[in-house]
Amino acid sequence: MKNIRLLYVWATFVALLFSGCKKDDDNNEQKLKNLTLEKIAVTMKASENIAVRITDGNGGYTVASANKTIATAVIEQNNVKINAIAEGKTTLTVSDAKGKKANIAVTVINLIVPGESLTIEQGSTLTKALTFGTSYTVSSTNETIAAASITGNTLTITGVGKGKTQIIVKDTPTQKAQTFNIEVTSSFAVEKAKLTLVNGQEEVNAVIKGKDKYTLSVSPEGIVAATVEDRIVNGNPDGKNIRVKALKVGEGQVTVKDDVSGQIATFKVTITAADLTIAKTEVEMATGATVEVRINTGNPGYTVSSSPTNVVTAEVKEKTEKVAGKDDTHHYVIIKGIAAGNATITLKDSENKTITIRVVVKSKDDIFEIDSNGVVTLKSGAIAKGDIRIPDAGTSIGAGAFSGNAEITSIDFNNVTKIERNAFLASKKLVSITGSKIQVIGRIAFASSLVLKEVTLPETITTIGQMAFMNCKKLEKITIKATVPPTVPVNAFKGISTNAILYVPKGAKSSYEGHVEWKEFKEIKEID
Structure with a gap:
């Protein structure tokens, strides 16, 4: 009985002993922790450093990199300090004292793509194929030197002005960038x-x-x-x-x-130094007239003198004219006739080169040449200017005698009976004409005299030629003292002022209105 009691006590002791060991094992299992990290994957830029916190574990931490050329790491306190080295991917393995492990997937990107140095001529373009990225932005640090644009993966650079600048291309998704150093040259x-x-x-x-x-x-x-x-x-x-x-x-x-x-x-x-040359060295002119002699070549800084001074005066002036649409500037010797006589003008330039002009000044009556038949023409070299009166001996004005005259303003024909064709064609300043004995006016005698305003013809006038006053656009007063209408073609007054009035002798209006040529005038008035 005693033995049985001892056996029971021993069995109970063993059971209690096993129960205590199992409890200790359970407590030990509860104290062993899983290793956890703040992040299990990171993306870094080359040369960047970041820390990943160890959120739980069993201490005694170590870390190893699968590829130390891409990233390395060390443990500082409860942090994994990661150093990105080069573009690529690797895995960091963190271990603790109990053999627990956790991984960090590391992706390293290099945002700086190796740049290039390019030379481009001003005004030209070049293109480069981009070897990174998919969606880009581009900028120039100085667009007055070079500008850039991107189509697809092709970069186009345009040289604008001489100098150096940078073109920066960025890939938007990855923020990778490439810098092109640009030098723009020019053969200007x-x-x-x-x-x-x-x-x-x-x-x-x-x-x-x-x-x-x-x-x-x-x-x-x-x-x-x-x-x-x-x-x-x-x-x-x-x-x-x-x-x-x-x-x-x-x-x-x-x-x-x-x-x-x-x-x-x-x-x-x-x-x-240029030679001193002028358009002419001899001049014949009338008193009161002005003649311009162009200085063809010379050295500006001109001086001019005249002798004697009571016959002519002279000065040098600069004039600008349009030649073939461009300004053409030249110097002129401006000579004015003071009194009848002979004179010499001396022109000197800045290089002391000289040239002379011989001048003959005649009175106004001396400008006309009248032949034995009374035909009046202009003397060679003479200029008719201002208000002129034909000398008494003149009875006819020669064909084209004063055609294109630029200076006559009015004419008294005096004893002239006939004015030949073209005599005063396209006179530039002629305003009025009168005559007391004119009988015949030739064809286009006064045509295209654009400022002619008034014509007075005597009772002796019988014939006015074709186109005699055509295109005298300002002609607005025509007085004819002949009671019998002169013979005149329809086109004699074509193109004159639309407001022109024909004045005829008292009682002659109906006669003029009876001729178709004179009916062309919108208004005919009688004078006493």
Whole structure:
């Protein structure tokens, strides 16, 4: 019985012992933790450092990289410190003291794509195929030097102005960037490095590969005049020329600045003295008249003198005229007749070259040549100017005698009975004509005298030729003192003022209205 009791006690002890060991094992299992991390995947830029916190584990942490050329890591306190080295992917494995493990997937991207250095000529373009990314933005640090655009994966760069700048391309999804270092060059220049001109001469120097917008400067000032003009090739604009006109003897320099690129080109100019030449060296003129003698070549800085001074006066003036659509500036000797006589004018230029003009001044009556038949013409070299009166001996005006005259303002025909064809055709300043013995007016005698306003014809007039007063657009008063209407073709007064009035002798209106030629006038009035 005693043995049975001892056996029971031993069995109970063993059972309690096993029960305690199992409880200790259960407590140990409850204290072992899983290893967890703040992140299990990270994306980093090359050279970037980040920390991933260990959120739970059993201490004694270590970390290993599957590819240390892409990323490395160390444990600092409860953090995994990751250092991105190069573009690519790797896995970091974190372990604790109890053998628990956790992984971090690391992706490293290199946002800086190796750049390139490119040279481009101003005004031209080049293209580059992009080898990274899918969707891009592009910018230039200085668009006055180079501009850029992207189509698909093709980058197009345009050289704008000389200099250096950068073109930066970014891939929007990855933020990768590539920088292109751009240098824009230009062959901007002028064709000739030096011009040699005779004073007063002009020459052009072609601009090569410019942007057609230039600023010019001359040193020293006043030695030449320089302007920019279109260069025309086969009738079409083809760039620009620099037109240079020599103004005085010496040497200078013209500077051409391209306003777009800022580039500068220069060329030298040497000016030699010109011979002094004029349009004519002999002049015949009437008292009160003015004659202009053009200075063809010379060296500006002119002085002029006349002897004797009581016969003529002279001065030099500059005049600008349109020639072929361009301004053409020349100097003229302006001579005024004071009194009848002979005179000499001496012209000197800045290089002390001289030339003389012999002048014969005649009284106004001396400007007419009258032959034995009384036919009046203008003497050679003479100029009819202002109000003129035909001398008593003149009875007929020769054909074309005063055609195209630019100075006569009115004419008293005095004893003239016949005015031949074209006699005063296209007189530029003629305003009025009168005559007391005129019988016949030839064809187109006064046609196209555009400022002629008034015509008075005597009772002796019998015939007015074809187109005699055609296109005298301002002719508005015609007085005819003949009671019998003169013979006149329909076109004699064609193209005169639409308000023109025909004045006829009292009682003669019906006679004029009875002729179809005179009925063309809208209004016919009688005079006493």
